[in-house]
Amino acid sequence: MSQNRDAASAAPQVGPWVIDTRELGNRAGSSRSFTRSAPAPAGFGLDMIGVPEGDPVRLDVLAENVVEGVLISGTATAEFTGECARCLDKFSEEIEIELRELFAYPDSTTDATTDEDEVSRVVDELIDLEPAVRDAMLLTMPTSPVCSEDCQGLCTGCGVKWAELDPEHTHETMDPRWAALRERFGGNEEEN
Template sequence: MSQKHDAARAAPAGPWVLDTRDFGRRAGASRTYTRRPPAPAGFGLDMIRVPEGDPVELDLLLEAVVEGVLVSGTAKASVTGECARCLDPISDEVEVEFRELFAYPDSATDASTDEEEVSRVVDDLIDLEPLVRDTMLPTLPIAPACSPDCQGLCSGCGAKWAELDPEHHHETIDPRWAALRERFGGTEEEK
């Protein structure tokens, strides 16, 4: 093996990747890890996300099993976004638990599962980013709210209902009558 190839295998490819070579393939072996990889771009939904570069706290237990490496643990991160009702900034924290088998190449899982059904150990490396993303994103609210009783924005003027007078309203005219109003210049009360 060339020295360049050895250097490439010496370090995992990124902060989300764990090298299992020192862990070995002895069933029953286990090891704990604590990591804080930075969140990649787009780690979230339209209205709420983990800010790019913010740490995602990972507490992991890796266990060697006959078919591969079983990864269990938690991921915790701060999320920021906008209230879907009033567009005020919001922040929260999300924590999820996960458990996933990363199968060894040429294990029995090759014959018993489709390639996309199980995660794989590739060159003795485990990439945790897809696992954490697929576990964390479904727990985020699609329409986050700054509070459960947020009233949102007035559809007439766009002001926040919480800051408006209780008597605030806009006159609405049935669109079927709007053409008549326009032609005859309003109603008797308006003249």
Template sequence: MSEHRKTASPAKVGPWVIDTRDLGRRPGSSRELVRNAPAPAGFGQPEVIGVPEGADVALDLLLESVVEGVLVSGTVTAPLAGECSRCLDPIDDEITVELTELYAYPDSTTDATTEDDEVSRLVDDVVELEPVVRDTIVLALPQAPLCREDCRGLCPECGAKWADLEPDHRHETIDPRWAALTERFKDDSDG
């Protein structure tokens, strides 16, 4: 086992950290995990959409001991807050994502044959869920969130929401190349 894996950070304590010693490294043993954990900063794109810091993230997971480590699978549900990319209205929604992640045992074949960033690893028989849940949620977020699918956005001329404007709303635009001619005809019609 490489030296950097031996000196991994000490096990943390908290709602995102799961002790797996009760599984006993016996393939086939499993247990359910149902809990809420507060969202840390960075669960999303704060300027666009994400899970508000401190919001309850519901974890409904199954931890299974397998030959190479602990397989964590299940669903994660969290509230979302952001703004519509078209009309800038606030968005309050919820996201549910499927999670499946193998946490490799130290000295397992998976641990020995994969790079550090290719698979999660158990450190002192502890699973740290926060990075995996964050990555799963962030990848599932829309790049351009909408308040509703048919949102028309804002009028490019006046900036008002199309939904609040009359159906025949428009702005008179004159091609700048014809502006002088338009002014000339306007002066002729006045006199």
């Protein structure tokens, strides 16, 4: 009984981000499609934009057994939320990335001839898609997200959204060189 429990606890844990390569078979050319939804982990984004933790990331990938490892190709789709860099309003948008990543087998030529961070690896016959999907999504997300391309942002004088202000909205600005005279003699530039 305890041997069965030990064997079960030693078995690899397969979650929605993980593909078990044993499902592909051991010969080059075999393949299998995977369609699943995986929860976004914490930190799945940039400062002003990202996929909220726990929100679904839809994976639609093909795993192909090749000589050096497993080639993963397909798409990942998620809904990201962000804060507009111009007007600071919250917004959300769908993002879809193309994924094409080789996961090298241990002791393969690719494994032996590449640095650890150059190529992803098959570890204990498992492939973890989360780092590859996260990296591809981060490279696709805008570093200065906007709610719309025609967003005018905020008025630098009062901080109100330009979209909510009258077209004639202005703020009186005085040439700083005349400010001292105005303080001394009062009135405005036109009066003096």
